[in-house]
Amino acid sequence: MTDLPSVAGVRADLPAILTRFRAGRTRAFSFGAGVPEAVVLTYDEFEDLGGESKFVVGAEVLEPGRLAGELAAVVAAARAGDGAPVVWGESGVPEAVVLSVAQYRHLRGDDEPPAGVVDDPTVRTYATQPLPDSRPMDLDEWAARMGPDTQQILEEIRREDGKNP
Known part of the structure; x- marks a missing residue:
């Protein structure tokens, strides 16, 4: 994990992080x-x-400058297993959140890693192989499992597609 930003690096980069979030150029x-x-x-x-x-x-949205001053304490609380997510942004508009990795796992519904394993939940990968009892399912079977409303919608789509080749 050599690319992991430091607390000091994030603290110095808070306004730029908001800019990247707004432009959709960075993820969690x-x-x-x-x-x-x-x-x-x-x-x-x-x-x-x-x-x-x-x-x-909290109801308060921290400005980047104030969060910069408090970020070390926020991370120390996260390290100790204490603290709450911190909402921050500019002009009182909530734009971003800082939380512990355990809180992020809870937010996403991820399992905790085994003891002793260092886990970065933002880059976690998941097994994508089919289960042993998995099998292909066609659209009609899927619609049948979803119920009569879905089957009706599928039939309407097929009729519309037939009229507009």
Whole structure:
């Protein structure tokens, strides 16, 4: 994990991180002192994953300058297993969140890694091989399993496709 940003590097880069998030040029990433200790992600991703219902989050949105001054303490709290996600952005608009890697795993619904394994949940890979009892399923079978409404929609789509070749 040689590419892991340091706490000091993230602290110095907070305004640029917001710029990259706004432009969609960066995704959630981990940072820390040699191992992943905290994660920065967009507030939209935090919301989409149900963050507000999974965590107690303060009503205050920290400005990047203030977060820069508090980031070492936020990471220290994450390292100790304490602390809550910190929402930050500019002009009081929530744009990003800093949380511990354990909190990020919980947010995403990931399992905890085995004891002694250093895990970066932002770059975690998952087994994608089919299960031993997996089998191919065609569209009609899928629609049948989804119910009569889905079957009706599929038939309507097929009729429309037939009219507009």
